[in-house]
Amino acid sequence: MKDYIIKDAWQIIEDEFRPAYQEISESLFSIGNGRMGQRANFEEDYSGKSLQGSYLAGVYYPDKTRVGWWKNGYPEYFAKVINSVNWIGVHVLIDGERLDLAKVKVDRFERVLDMKNGQLIRIFEAEMENGARIEVKSIRMCHLFLSETASLHYQIKALNRDIDISLSSYLDGNVLNRDSNYDEKFWDYEGHELGGNFQHLTMRTKKTGFLVRTDLASKFEYQGKAINKKKKIDAVAKVGEKINQHVVKDATLSLVKYVAIHSSTNHSETDLESLGIERLSWLFEKDFSVLMKMQEDAWSKIWEDADIEIEGDVSAQQAIRFNIFQLYQTYTGEDARLNIGPKGFTGEKYGGVTYWDTEAYCLPFYMATKGEDVAKNLLIYRYHHLEKAIENAEKLGFKNGAALYPMVTINGEECHNEWEITFEEIHRNGAIAFAIFNYIRYTDDVGYLASHGLEVLIGIARFWAQRINWSEDKKVFVMLGVTGPNEYENNVNNNWYTNTMASWCLEYTLESLHIVQDHAPEKFHEIFKKLKLKDAELEEWKSIIEKMYYPYDAKRKVFLQQDGFLDKELIPVTELDPKERPLNQKWSWDRILRSCYIKQADVLQGLYFLEDRYDLETIKRNYAFYEPLTVHESSLSPCVHAIIAAKIGNPEKAYEFYLRTARLDLDDYNNDTEDGLHITSMAGTWMSIVEGFAGMRVKKGMLSFQPFIPKNWKRFSFHIQFREVHLKITVTQGNFEVQNKSGKEINIIFNGDVINIAPQQLTKQRT
CATH class of the missing domain: 2.60.420.10 (Maltose phosphorylase, domain 3)
Known part of the structure; x- marks a missing residue:
C-alpha cells in the first residue's frame, strides 16, 4: 500500500518527484475522453522507468497467444487495444543539454489531475548539469467537447541566467507495446506530410488494417510573441517542428500543441484527411485558454x-x-x-477489451447517472455480438443456437488465453442475462426484451441446458469442470454461483417469453419461429430448474462454494502472515488452488445479484462464513x-x-x-x-x-x-x-x- 497522494476534494496531487513510483503515477494521472486516452507520461524525454501509452478506442491488434492455441477451440490471439502514436512528444535542449528528469536535479515537482475541469497539470523546477535552472509548466487535455482531439500547453522559464533553448514538438509512430507476446511491432508506417502550419502522420495496424491519421499544429511563443522561424522534423514515422530561441533570465518560452486523431474505425479512409484538417483548423484558431474553458464546461455537465x-x-x-x-x-x-475495458485507457494489462465486469458493475452506474440510452448501448453491444457468441459455443461442441459469450473480446470473438478462464469461467453468461433483467427492472423498458433481449436470453438458456448433465448418482442436474468468480479455484464441480445463475437464467428466459407474448405477440411468434423453439425444449428447461443441484452445508446452513470446499483447511485470512500477501505474487499457483482463500466474492456475488430470493439470516450466515476467507x-x-x-x-x-x-x-x-x-x-x-x-x-x-x-x-x-x-x-x-x-x-x-x-x-x- 502506498500513501503519497495528497488528499484533496477535487484534485489528485503528487507533491514531489518519485522515480520509483513513476509508473504508478502515470496510471493515476491518466486522461481520456471516451475515444482516446493517454497515460501521464512526461512530454519531454525521460530515460527512467516508464510505460508509454496512448490508446484509441476500437483500434486493436490480434496478438498471437503464447499458449494453448494448438488445442481444439482455443483462441489463436489475444486482442489488444494497442499503444498508438505518441502525440504529446516534446524534445528540449537547454544550452545543448537534453532535459531528462532522470538525469537532472529536480528541485520542485508537482503533478495535479484537476478532476473538476478535466486537465492534467505539471510544474517542476530543475537544475541542469550545466548549471542552468529552469521552471516548466504543462497542461494537457483530451477534449471532452470534441472527442477525437487533444491539446497541451508547455512553458519553459529561465530562472538563474540567460539560456539557449531548442524546443521540438512532434508526433512519433515508432511505438511498442511492452506486453507484445513476440516483441512484435503492431504498426506499419503509411506516410506523412509537412505542409504549412500543419503536419500529419498516417499509420496502419498490421493484420487488422485500421488506418489512423494524426494531425498536428504547433504554436511557439517567446514572451507572448509568435515565433515563425521553425524547422520541420522529417523522419520515418516521426514529424513535427522545432525552434531555437535565446531566452533571457526570467523570460518564458511556450508551446501549444493541437492534435486531431481520426481512425478508420469511425470514418471512411477517404474522409480522414478532410476531417483532420477541418478539426485541426478549428482548434488552431483558438487560444489555449478558450479550449480550457470549453473543457471545463463539458466536464461541469458530467458532474452536474x-x-x-x-x-x-x-x-x-x-x-x-x-x-x-x-x-x-x-x-x-x-x-x-x-465498451469498457478493465484498465480503460490507462495501461496495457487486460488488453483494453471487454469482460463481464461491464454487465455486473458498470451498467448500474451508467444507468443511474447517464440515463437509459447509454445503458441500452451497453446491452446492444452484446446483442450485436450474439452470432459470434453462438460461433464461440459451436467451436466447443454446442448446438442449436446455444450462445457462450466470450470472457474477453473486442469484436465478439473469444480471445482469452487461459484455459481455466476461457472455457470454465462460463458464469459470464449469467452476468449478461442479469444485466438485461437489471436494465428492464430499472427502466421499465419491456420493449427491449422484444427488440433485442429475448434472443440473447434464449441463446444463453440453450447453452446452460446443454452445459449441465444428469447425475444418476445424485438424481439431480450437475455442472462439472467450471471456474466461478473466485479464480483461486479452477476446474471445480458444481460451483454454487454458476449453478444458481444458470437456473435463474432459464427461469428468467421462460418469464421473458411470457412477457413478450403478452406485450408484443407478433414479435413473440417471429422469434419463436426464427429460433425454432419447441414446447419440449421449454419443458426441459423447467425440469432443469426443478432438479438443479446446489452444494449446501446443513451443519453451518451455508451454500458451499463448490463440491469438496469443506475438504480444505479453513484458516482465516487474519492468521496469514502479512508478508505472504498478496498471494498471487507470493505463493505458487498450486498452493493457491489447494487453499481455502477466495480471490473475490463468489457465493456472495450470487447473494448480491439475487438477494430478494434469500432472507436476511441466510445472507448473514454466508457472509460470516466466506468473508473471513476472502483475500x-x-x-x-x-x-x-x-x-x-x-x-x-x-x-x-x-x-x-x-x-x-x-x-x-x-x-x-x-x-x-x-x-x-x-x-x-x-x-x-x-x-x-x-x-x-x-x-x-x-x-x-x-x-x-x-x-x-x-x-x-x-x-x-x-x-x-x-x-x-x-x-x-x-x-x-x-x-x-x-x-x-x-x-x-x-x-x-x-x-x-x-x-x-x-x-x-x-x-x-x-x-
Whole structure:
C-alpha cells in the first residue's frame, strides 16, 4: 500500500518527484475522453522507468497467444487495444543539454489531475548539469467537447541566467507495446506530410488494417510573441517542428500543441484527411485558454449529474470523484460499438477489451447517472455480438443456437488465453442475462426484451441446458469442470454461483417469453419461429430448474462454494502472515488452488445479484462464513462485500470495504497500479455508496432506500436518474432528503414506507 497522494476534494496531487513510483503515477494521472486516452507520461524525454501509452478506442491488434492455441477451440490471439502514436512528444535542449528528469536535479515537482475541469497539470523546477535552472509548466487535455482531439500547453522559464533553448514538438509512430507476446511491432508506417502550419502522420495496424491519421499544429511563443522561424522534423514515422530561441533570465518560452486523431474505425479512409484538417483548423484558431474553458464546461455537465458529495471525509471524497472521473474518461456512452475495458485507457494489462465486469458493475452506474440510452448501448453491444457468441459455443461442441459469450473480446470473438478462464469461467453468461433483467427492472423498458433481449436470453438458456448433465448418482442436474468468480479455484464441480445463475437464467428466459407474448405477440411468434423453439425444449428447461443441484452445508446452513470446499483447511485470512500477501505474487499457483482463500466474492456475488430470493439470516450466515476467507485480491471484490455488509447491519465493515475499493488505485492496495487503473471496479465504488450506504434498490417498480451514514461523515449526496425523473438524494446524521429536480412526480420507498414526491419538491425524513 502506498500513501503519497495528497488528499484533496477535487484534485489528485503528487507533491514531489518519485522515480520509483513513476509508473504508478502515470496510471493515476491518466486522461481520456471516451475515444482516446493517454497515460501521464512526461512530454519531454525521460530515460527512467516508464510505460508509454496512448490508446484509441476500437483500434486493436490480434496478438498471437503464447499458449494453448494448438488445442481444439482455443483462441489463436489475444486482442489488444494497442499503444498508438505518441502525440504529446516534446524534445528540449537547454544550452545543448537534453532535459531528462532522470538525469537532472529536480528541485520542485508537482503533478495535479484537476478532476473538476478535466486537465492534467505539471510544474517542476530543475537544475541542469550545466548549471542552468529552469521552471516548466504543462497542461494537457483530451477534449471532452470534441472527442477525437487533444491539446497541451508547455512553458519553459529561465530562472538563474540567460539560456539557449531548442524546443521540438512532434508526433512519433515508432511505438511498442511492452506486453507484445513476440516483441512484435503492431504498426506499419503509411506516410506523412509537412505542409504549412500543419503536419500529419498516417499509420496502419498490421493484420487488422485500421488506418489512423494524426494531425498536428504547433504554436511557439517567446514572451507572448509568435515565433515563425521553425524547422520541420522529417523522419520515418516521426514529424513535427522545432525552434531555437535565446531566452533571457526570467523570460518564458511556450508551446501549444493541437492534435486531431481520426481512425478508420469511425470514418471512411477517404474522409480522414478532410476531417483532420477541418478539426485541426478549428482548434488552431483558438487560444489555449478558450479550449480550457470549453473543457471545463463539458466536464461541469458530467458532474452536474454524476457527482457524489461527501462532507467530513476528504479521503473518501477524493476517492469517489476519482473513480467517477476515470469512468467517464473511459466511456461516455455515445457509441454502441464501444465498451469498457478493465484498465480503460490507462495501461496495457487486460488488453483494453471487454469482460463481464461491464454487465455486473458498470451498467448500474451508467444507468443511474447517464440515463437509459447509454445503458441500452451497453446491452446492444452484446446483442450485436450474439452470432459470434453462438460461433464461440459451436467451436466447443454446442448446438442449436446455444450462445457462450466470450470472457474477453473486442469484436465478439473469444480471445482469452487461459484455459481455466476461457472455457470454465462460463458464469459470464449469467452476468449478461442479469444485466438485461437489471436494465428492464430499472427502466421499465419491456420493449427491449422484444427488440433485442429475448434472443440473447434464449441463446444463453440453450447453452446452460446443454452445459449441465444428469447425475444418476445424485438424481439431480450437475455442472462439472467450471471456474466461478473466485479464480483461486479452477476446474471445480458444481460451483454454487454458476449453478444458481444458470437456473435463474432459464427461469428468467421462460418469464421473458411470457412477457413478450403478452406485450408484443407478433414479435413473440417471429422469434419463436426464427429460433425454432419447441414446447419440449421449454419443458426441459423447467425440469432443469426443478432438479438443479446446489452444494449446501446443513451443519453451518451455508451454500458451499463448490463440491469438496469443506475438504480444505479453513484458516482465516487474519492468521496469514502479512508478508505472504498478496498471494498471487507470493505463493505458487498450486498452493493457491489447494487453499481455502477466495480471490473475490463468489457465493456472495450470487447473494448480491439475487438477494430478494434469500432472507436476511441466510445472507448473514454466508457472509460470516466466506468473508473471513476472502483475500480481496480482485478489484471487483470489496464493493460487493461493502454492499452486503451494509445490508446486514455492519456499517464499520461496509465503510472499510468502501475505502478499500475507492482508494484501491490511489493507495495501490494490490501493488499493481503501475499496470493501469481498475476502471470497471470503480463503478463498484459508486455502488458501495448508492446501494450500500444509501441502500438503494428497485422494488415493485419504485426506488427503495434504507440508508445509513458512516459515523465520521456529516453528509453525503448523489444524483439518480430513474424513469425520466432526476433526483438528488442527501443523507445526513439523522435526516434523509429527496429533491425531485424534474417536472414529473414520483413515488419512492423509504424504510418500507411509500412516499410521494411532487415535481421540484424537497422531502425530508428522519432516519
